[in-house]
Amino acid sequence: MDKAARSIQLVKSSKGSIMPVKKRKIPDDHEHKCKITSFTRPQICGVKTFSSDKQFSSKRCLAWFHKYAGPDKVVGPEAMEKFCEDIAVEPENIIMLVLAWHLEAANMGYFTKDEWLRGMTLLQCDCTERLQSKLDYLHSELNDTVVFKNIYRYAFDFARDKNQRSLDMDTAKSMLALLLGRTWPLFPVFHQFLEQSKYKGLNKDQWYNVLEFSRTINTDLSNYDEDGAWPVLLDEFVEWQKTRSASL
Template identity: 75%
Template sequence: MPVKKKRKSSGSDDAGLRKCKITSFCRPATPGRLINSEDHFSSKKCLSWFYEYAGPDEVVGPEGMEKFCEDIGVEPENIVMLVLAWKLEAPNMGFFTKEEWLKGMTSLQCDCNERLQEKLDYLRSQLNDAAVFKNIYRYAFDFARDKDQRSLDMDTAKSMLALLLGRTWPLFPVFHQFLEQSRYKVMNKDQWYNILEFSRTVQADLSNYDEDGAWPVMLDEFVEWHKVRSAL
């Protein structure tokens, strides 16, 4: 999950902090204490856990998020962090409020880093359920966009698509090349939603693509571009 986005900062590192990296991998979890299976979830402990990372505004921000990721042994850019943000129903990239933390971690029954580490495989498994993945994919659009904009800037859109579809959609590398040379500077929600549907229903050779279907113009242009490129 891209977690280093700052609110309204004018620092020179803002652009780098805001972008979601394409790479996605997970370091081995840092060994922690063993959890007794008879230990019960503690709301008080969960709140204390939150304050290990929260700032004075009672929000886990970019710095706290970086330390949190380090402590659970997961890179901020790993897709499991996006799944966790979805579980916490967090609307802002790189920020967890106290309410989001307590509600989400209670549902996961996690009150410490070790318990969350034990849930990472479960969180990753959510991506294997087509219906759940669709919900996470749709959530990612609003999560990643600037809240004063209705669309995703294209750099963020490409990076988020790589995170979500890069390893599962055979045509993604070609689609990414199309976006690189296209006239589009932003991606709206309708385009975002339809890219997932396209990736699930249209075969890699485009043989079942319906030219009379209700696809956005962007995808029609992609198909034409790909056909011309393949014919060269």
């Protein structure tokens, strides 16, 4: 696959967060073959039901899927844009990542029929209006530290090219902006560090540890243990930031 075929469309919101959508051909096997580890499985608890006399209908849910699915029988990037428009959510909104997590979607920019039916059934959504009624709930899940950690970890496998073990740096920076940009005070500095670093991507261990670092290390880095079990990437970030701060 050439570089153009693997290019990433980065859609930026007015607040600066980014939801990358990979414009690439979905693998020939549309079904869920990517390994999504067990801790990312959605746990639907206390979801409010849509205030309607109608019960959830699998048939209606399937018809809703086919409204967007093309000849490949999958909701692809162009159909995803229409889907986002219909539910009144911008493609770069983090809600779309939360929804993808619930569907256990394997490929960014695509929902297969099995993923759609499984996830929407758990959410009890079989039409646009029902899903819209759940958007506040989906957003509230980001405030649960355990759920957020699962979504964060899921994002690594979701966003990476499946023939690569690491997340390429452009995508990593975009996903970090989406997930941590509004909540981690040091994110702008860390983003700047990644911009000038030699790293071409982040592996899974680095990705996981960035979240732990953002949750446990003080903004002034005063409680960072250089002898701790942090990846070299974060050791280098701390050294870079301390040198930078000393020169200001």
